[in-house]
Amino acid sequence: MIQSLANWILSFDILAGLGNPIAWGLSLFIVSALIFVFVAVNAIVLVYIERKVSAFMQVRLGPMRVGKFGSLQTVADALKLLQKEDIIPRSADKILFLIGPWVILVASVVTFAAIPFSDTLLAADMSIGLFYVVSISSIVVLGIVMAGWASNNKWSLYGAMRSAAQIISYEIPVGITLIAVVAVVGSLNLQTIVQAQGGTGNLFYWIPLPLPNWFIFHSPFLFLAAFIYLIGATAEINRTPFDIPESESELVAGFMTEFSGLRWALFFLSEYANATLVAFLVAIIFLGGWQSPFSNYAGAQIGFSILTLLAVMWTLFVKAKTQRLSFYPLGLSLMITIAAWLFPGFAIWLASPGLFWMLIKVGSVIFLLMWFRWTFPRLRVDQLMYVSWKVILPISLFNLMGVAVWMWLTGEIHF
Amino acid sequence: MSYFSNITNAVGTLIEGMKVTMGYFVRPREHVTLQYPDEVWPIPTRNIGVGELDAYNTIRSKLVVDIDDCIGCKACERACPVNCIHIDTYKGGPDEDLGTTSNGTKIKLLTASFIIDMSECMFCDLCTPPCPEDCITMTPDYQFISNDNLKMDVTPEQRWRDRNLLIYQFSKVSETERQQRKAQAEAIAKAKAEALALKKAEALKAAEDKAALAAAEEAVTAKLDPTSAETVSASESVSTDINSTGSEVKVDIPIASVTLAETPVPAAEPVANTPEPETPVAPGDDISTPDSSENLEDPTTKESENG
Ligand code: SF4
Ligand code: SF4
Numbered sequence: 001m002i003q004s005l006a007n008w009i010l011s012f013d014i015l016a017g018l019g020n021p022i023a024w025g026l027s028l029f030i031v032s033a034l035i036f037v038f039v040a041v042n043a044i045v046l047v048y049i050e051r052k053v054s055a056f057m058q059v060r061l062g063p064m065r066v067g068k069f070g071s072l073q074t075v076a077d078a079l080k081l082l083q084k085e086d087i088i089p090r091s092a093d094k095i096l097f098l099i100g101p102w103v104i105l106v107a108s109v110v111t112f113a114a115i116p117f118s119d120t121l122l123a124a125d126m127s128i129g130l131f132y133v134v135s136i137s138s139i140v141v142l143g144i145v146m147a148g149w150a151s152n153n154k155w156s157l158y159g160a161m162r163s164a165a166q167i168i169s170y171e172i173p174v175g176i177t178l179i180a181v182v183a184v185v186g187s188l189n190l191q192t193i194v195q196a197q198g199g200t201g202n203l204f205y206w207i208p209l210p211l212p213n214w215f216i217f218h219s220p221f222l223f224l225a226a227f228i229y230l231i232g233a234t235a236e237i238n239r240t241p242f243d244i245p246e247s248e249s250e251l252v253a254g255f256m257t258e259f260s261g262l263r264w265a266l267f268f269l270s271e272y273a274n275a276t277l278v279a280f281l282v283a284i285i286f287l288g289g290w291q292s293p294f295s296n297y298a299g300a301q302i303g304f305s306i307l308t309l310l311a312v313m314w315t316l317f318v319k320a321k322t323q324r325l326s327f328y329p330l331g332l333s334l335m336i337t338i339a340a341w342l343f344p345g346f347a348i349w350l351a352s353p354g355l356f357w358m359l360i361k362v363g364s365v366i367f368l369l370m371w372f373r374w375t376f377p378r379l380r381v382d383q384l385m386y387v388s389w390k391v392i393l394p395i396s397l398f399n400l401m402g403v404a405v406w407m408w409l410t411g412e413i414h415f
Numbered sequence: 416m417s418y419f420s421n422i423t424n425a426v427g428t429l430i431e432g433m434k435v436t437m438g439y440f441v442r443p444r445e446h447v448t449l450q451y452p453d454e455v456w457p458i459p460t461r462n463i464g465v466g467e468l469d470a471y472n473t474i475r476s477k478l479v480v481d482i483d484d485c486i487g488c489k490a491c492e493r494a495c496p497v498n499c500i501h502i503d504t505y506k507g508g509p510d511e512d513l514g515t516t517s518n519g520t521k522i523k524l525l526t527a528s529f530i531i532d533m534s535e536c537m538f539c540d541l542c543t544p545p546c547p548e549d550c551i552t553m554t555p556d557y558q559f560i561s562n563d564n565l566k567m568d569v570t571p572e573q574r575w576r577d578r579n580l581l582i583y584q585f586s587k588v589s590e591t592e593r594q595q596r597k598a599q600a601e602a603i604a605k606a607k608a609e610a611l612a613l614k615k616a617e618a619l620k621a622a623e624d625k626a627a628l629a630a631a632e633e634a635v636t637a638k639l640d641p642t643s644a645e646t647v648s649a650s651e652s653v654s655t656d657i658n659s660t661g662s663e664v665k666v667d668i669p670i671a672s673v674t675l676a677e678t679p680v681p682a683a684e685p686v687a688n689t690p691e692p693e694t695p696v697a698p699g700d701d702i703s704t705p706d707s708s709e710n711l712e713d714p715t716t717k718e719s720e721n722g
Contacts, residue, residue: 053440056439057436057440059446061447328441371436391422
């Protein structure tokens with residue numbers, strides 16, 4: 001993308017004199033800025049959505065005062081955080097204290113370079129994209145330990161140590177789960193992984209249910225692997241129910257305790273950047289990335305008709321259970337279905353791969369993460385380790401073998 | 416085997432929990448609590464009046480006094496079980512027209528201060544039935560602490576409100592006038608006390624003279640004299656009465672001082688000061704005027720009503 005942007009810049013007569021290196025540097029800067037802006041805006045939007053989702057799940061309304069339905073609340077909060085005093089504790093290790101948040105932020109933002117937002121929107125097309133993302137996102141733990149140690153506070157240190165233990169433990173099952181996927185594709189390039197999931201096929205190869213060729217439908221093992229990855233990734237980004245590094249009831253705010261103002265906002269930013277990254281990875285690896293769920297526009301029409309049917313059933317189910325009519329899912333799917341049948345152009349757009357589908361999938365996964373967060377109670381430290389080493393690791397190893405056997409059975413590989 | 420059953424148990428319960436939260440997520444409005452300043456519960460419409468005649472549909476809440484109709488009879492003050500109504504009345508001048516109430520009653524006493532301490536009020540509604548003019552009423556306004564922009568104002572705009580202390584001053588009489596009236600009343604009370612003392616002294620003197628005369632007469636006729644002792648004890652009881660009335664005048668002063676402390680009138684000085692020098696009524700003048708004898712009576716009548 002950077003080279004094509006540089007070519008585009010050079011295609012203008014006025015800018016042609018810049019020469020390739022300068023144009024390349026300029027486009028590098030633009031792309032980095034775009035990614036950073038994406039991460040920042042994404043954090044603001046996600047904080048709002050998270051507050052709303054959590055409020056609804058806890059039978060509240062959430063922010064309602066700033067803007068319509070509180071939509072400007074996070075903007076106001078961000079402005080407030082920027083104005084806050086930047087406190088550095090006297091006994092803190094100053095250099096590490098100052099560097100820590102930035103290490104975390106950079107480690108989480110830089111990973112987005114390898115993420116294919118669509119078939120063309122990709123900052124760096126790396127042949128080791130997946131490896132790059134996984135390894136760079138592990139640097140976050142370094143920043144957390146720096147921040148926790150530098151704070152010179154027992155809560156911060158506890159949080160940092162727990163975080164390190166947790167991330168290192170969960171790296172292993174997550175890595176093994178990803179190896180299973182890489183074994184299917186035969187490539188670490190994220191773009192190749194997405195491209196391998198185009199078209200429609202049977203569910204689990206043999207069950208005659210036409211579904212998109214996403215890896216989550218590839219085999220029961222990869223289906224399980226998707227959830228294993230989701231759990232492990234949730235633990236890696238320190239989200240509830242694995243938020244023991246910053247568990248409020250025990251450690252105040254864990255490694256963030258001593259931070260304030262902008263530095264604290266950086267933690268928040270990277271937290272949501274990490275959540276988004278995990279959602280992107282799940283979408284790319286298991287849900288077909290930017291691939292449309294429909295192989296052609298007739299598929300889009302039929303698919304949304306089925307969705308409308310499901311929505312009707314859902315509405316009736318809710319009505320039967322609560323004597324209340326909830327028309328939101330029904331109305332939305334009905335509108336899209338009608339539009340898809342009336343305007344073939346819309347159906348074609350729905351069937352074509354692109355950023356829209358990517359964001360839909362990422363949004364769904366983020367919602368799933370929020371759903372986890374506001375439902376499950378936090379694990380104890382020993383339970384956390386138990387889940388990692390005794391449950392998830394064996395299952396992921398079993399998965400890896402299962403995927404190999406499955407591929408041998410379906411004839412994808414031969415020994 | 417408990418290993419696998421643990422895992423399935425965990426997954427099952429997690430799914431169960433997710434079902435619950437999703438159930439709340441899709442229809443939050445059904446369960447969510449009342450959004451208080453935007454929505455309020457409807458006020459109950461049941462009859463809470465004392466009898467058939469004073470049946471009215473309102474909850475017992477903030478008290479409001481229509482001070483234009485108040486005749487300052489203090490019936491409400493006496494009825495209040497917690498003594499949270501504090502009324503200060505002063506008799507108007509001889510030619511002063513204090514107006515009439517909407518019932519047609521002529522107002523004779525100027526209600527210089529009418530304070531209801533809402534922080535003490537227990538909303539028993541015992542103060543409203545005795546009011547002869549129906550001017551103290553309960554309103555359905557239960558939102559005491561409020562910003563003005565929340566538009567909860569149901570009370571007459573003349574009432575003065577201190578929302579920090581919940582002490583409500585209903586009287587329209589200005590602070591300076593209240594001070595003047597107070598000084599006047601104190602002066603009158605003092606003059607009355609002095610006059611009484613004078614009278615008593617005279618009576619005592621007369622009695623003494625009489626006694627002396629009688630004693631002189633008795634000395635001539637007899638040696639024992641029981642009557643003179645009786646008169647002396649009687650005069651002592653009168654003097655204690657004077658002291659008690661004087662102290663009762665002072666009991667009213669702290670109530671006025673509450674308003675003094677809150678109002679922004681700069682010259683406000685709390686409690687029991689000597690009357691300010693620029694008060695128009697000099698104590699000496701009143702005694703000398705012929706009207707003074709009429710004025711002299713009212714502090715005592717006021718006090719007797721109060722008791
Ligand atoms: S409602 Fe009861 S407590 Fe309140 S002022 Fe009236 S009599 Fe006193
Ligand atoms: S009873 Fe009514 S008229 Fe009498 S002092 Fe109270 S409010 Fe005024």
